[in-house]
Amino acid sequence: MGWEALFSLASVLFCFGMMAFTRVSPDLITSAALTLLLLAGVVSPEQALAGFANQGMLTVAVLYVVVSGLTETGAVGWIGQTLLGRPRSIRHAQWRLMLPVAALSAFLNNTPVVAVFIPALQEWARRHRLQLSRLLIPLSFASIAGGTCTLIGSSTNLLVNGLMLEQSGSGLALFDLLWIGLPVSLAVLLFVLLMGGWLLPNRSSAMEEFADVRAYTVEMQVEAGSPLPGRSIDEAGLRQLPRLFLAEIEREGGVLPAVSSKERLQAGDRLLFVGARDSVVDLQRIHGLLPATNQLFKLNDERPERRFIEVVVSSRHPLVGRTVREGRFRNRYNAVIIALARNGERLDGKLGDQRLQAGDTLLLEARPSFLEQQRNAQDWLLISPVGESHPLQHERAPLALGIVLLMVVLVGLGWLSMLKGALLAAGLMILTRCTRGQVARRSPDWQVLVVIATSFGIGAALQQSGAALFVAQGLMGLAGGEPWLALTLVFGITALLTALATNNVAAVLMFPIALAAAQQLQVSLLPFAITIMVAASASFATPIGYQTNLMVYNAGGYRFQDFLRIGLPLTLLVGLVTLLLVPLVWPF
Template sequence: MTWQALFSLLTVISVLGAMAFTRIAADVIVMTALTALVVSGILAPGEALAGFANPGVMTIACLYVVAAGLKETGAIQWLAQRVLGQPRSLKLALLRVLLPSSTLSAFMNNTTVVAMFIPAIQDWANRLKLPPSKLLLPLSYAAILGGTCTLIGTSTNLVVDGLLQSERGVNLGMFELAWVGIPISLIGGTFLYLFAGRLLPNRQGALEQLEQAREYAVEVVVSANGPLVGMTIADAGLRNLVHGYLADIERHSRLQTAVPPDTELQAGDILIFIGAPECARELRHIDGLRPANGDVHKLDIAHHRRCLVEAVIGPDFTGLYQTVRQSRFRSRYQAVILSISRQGRRIPGKLGAIELEVGDTLLMETAQDFVDQYRYRKDFLLVSALSDSTPPNFSKTPWALSILGGLVAASASGLLSILEAALVAAGMMLVTRCLPASKARRYIDLSVLVVIAASFALGAAMTNTGAADMIADTIMLIDGLSPWLALALIYLMTVVFTELITNNAAAVLMFPIAMAIANRLGVDYMPFIIVIMVAASASFMTPLGYQTNLMVMGPGGYRFTDYLRLGAPLSIIVGAVAITTVPFIWPF
């Protein structure tokens, strides 16, 4: 083994470890690796930066703009209102979620589809008295499945297609992947339709917990010279509030829960009430109570002027693993956190002492411009106004849908390449004013593009130094290794990488290994490449492997075990369908 090959392998292993076990941003990790490969002389600058000129990367950038136009014009919301309908059972509701989400995700960014459907399904489930936990995770999984049906369905497909173009001069057609994507979507969708309602818990998201379990916490202190000292809770009228109830009493730094109504109040008692916003106003009219730590003052806003916002904390949030107080959340974001939900549970205790983590869902009281201000920033994965949100520009919906249809028709007919069609469609979104250029820039996720483009350097280093060949030779030592078994191993390795790191990076790293194995076996490389495309998207077992899985975690009230319960059998089903189907369509 040459030192160049060893250095390349160590670099890849370091990237995998850093992505899986540290909080360092993925784009920082891969750019550091790219720098190391250039400085060491393993790659020339042109080779290292070739990914930034790859057609697949540029196509993804253009499709961000197209997806933004569809979102800003309310095209998805318009479709959702017409396809969700008024089902009479959970099974029919699941069907109405699975079909449109999988179909739409075949032609646009999965993240956009899920982001637009989440608030619509929350409101819809509330009206139909259905638990959102039965619907939101199937929404994410259906979007992932639908993305395997077309070349533009997921960024992973475009990345691998870009590698094929640069390495072999091969272009995949718009619907070429449908031969395997449609069976996967149909069989996986059928599994979700039959078993999602049984395997997923009847659990509520953060908004529903607030409405029914009343999770606004308001703290007040019993005044030392007030009339409530010595009175029981019942006699003080604290058991008869209209908009809230007394949950706990903190006395001499000790928390008393499930307090009986005959408990006598003492001076300095901190009473913790759980209730709706109007609870704060009720407490102000009770003589002998004063705000604790100013919380009641923070809630002293007329209800019609409030903006309730649900936000899912992302990996780039500046106050990660700091308490709410340490993060200076209120002064930094001009918002007051009312409730925090983690893995479907309201976290007890003082809000100021809770450490914030990735995936936490915050229910906040803030100004109405908060959504517009932070929707495009990376602090939060999802920012959704729960009330008083500004409606989209529905007058532009026909334009946005027509542009999307033109993109699909032009690329599918061969009139334009995928990149050319995406460039034209993005330009038309701006020309028709479906969205302004300023918003288009914000929608382009540069961190994702950098990760994808820089990951190409890792693949090039593994190929140029022979590291990929050595990995292939190691796999070839398995006794009786057949093309079918090798295909299954490639699929399994890609799935593991996808669950640990980003799906695009997993595809780029597995590409040279798959090409080397196909070369050693003397078979065609296309079955292995198609399997990588499917496996890199098939992240169902953890909320971290695919962004849409993390987006629904808070709103659906999910825990890690919920993903395993439904995602593990789905992952096995998708893998079995892909491995058995692909060689018949793309023979060895």
């Protein structure tokens, strides 16, 4: 083994150590390692940068744009309500999540499945007060496990099957892998459900740790023709938003002050809520609820163009002492008051009848230009945008879901590659205005994309330098003449290479070694090929082993050791299931 191989292995160990024991961003770590390999001449510039032109990386980038269309139209909420429902506990939530994800991943590329579910899961977790850190790793693991069930469930399965066709002229049918994929999927689901309580991190979000002490009062109206009329308060999800209280319902001139969770909504109901700002903003995103003020629809631009902005009224404000309606707030500022907070008090009556006081905090719906126009005005003590929050265009949600379904069908039938299907869907999202150009440009998570792209370069260094082949051949020498031991080593080495590089790189490196072992032992190649497929997909122990792990890594605020703690024993369990069943189904 030359110095290039030693340097490559040292670079990989550097990445592992930095990720495991520091808080340095993963994209900086992998970029630094790839830079060192490039400067040392272990990889050429073309090899180092090949990951940035890789179809898998580009597909993930384009899928962020597709997902922005689902997010901007509120379709992610539909996904959450339809597929995920209402969980009774965190374990029940994991079950409701993992089962459909594994089933979908058996027939679809798991990257778009995870990409679509991440925003839906974030909203679902917030609404039902669940720890997101206990859900995103199960999301990735379920998609990986489901991909082992069919030949098209993973690109690795297709790659190894292609190599088998080249060598022997025979391959696998679509559902042949179900004999091993189904037990592996069940093992993964049961392990996470039974052991997740101890092994998954339990971190509260910033919203839970730093509660908003301001109590906003907000009026919402049930829209006629929406899904809400006829549903109970509980079924509509209006009891689940954190730190938000439904104080009363105004209906046909009367008031229901003590609202039961079984009370059924009617079109035109005016709902008075009291609660935290972020939950008030979430109310604006529920399909079928509109701010009760009729001033909202008199603004001279479309709702998706507006922003939620928080302001604090100063003592010099010209409307202090006057009601919102008397002061003609909309005409003066081209903005509408969505909610009002005053010293934590609960305000009675309609917002339009409230007399403004110095120190009142208002949540406005306004054009983005409001910030520049009013930044230096003496009317306000504070002006602050509420993140990237803005009203959703629910009427385009069916169109956004239709575009995603079209992408899935075209890719599933093999008429388009995953990259071409994603590009088509992203273009349609922009053309149909399900998402806007500026939103699409901001949607990719560049940290995830950089880690994916640089990981390909590091994997190329392991392959080109001979480090991966040296390690694999050295360990295979331990097998002697025992087929089952050789199969065990094939699984272990493939899983190790998957953790170090990527699943496809591991499969490509291990196939010729497994072929040589099968020929030397004079046994069938098939059990070795099946084992490589499963082991290359067993990317549970590190976040860099599979791109879906990288996608949830940032979203869940995970640390490297979080994957190691639950992924290592899970990899051992999957290995045990594989090594017990594969020789029985596909004998040597």
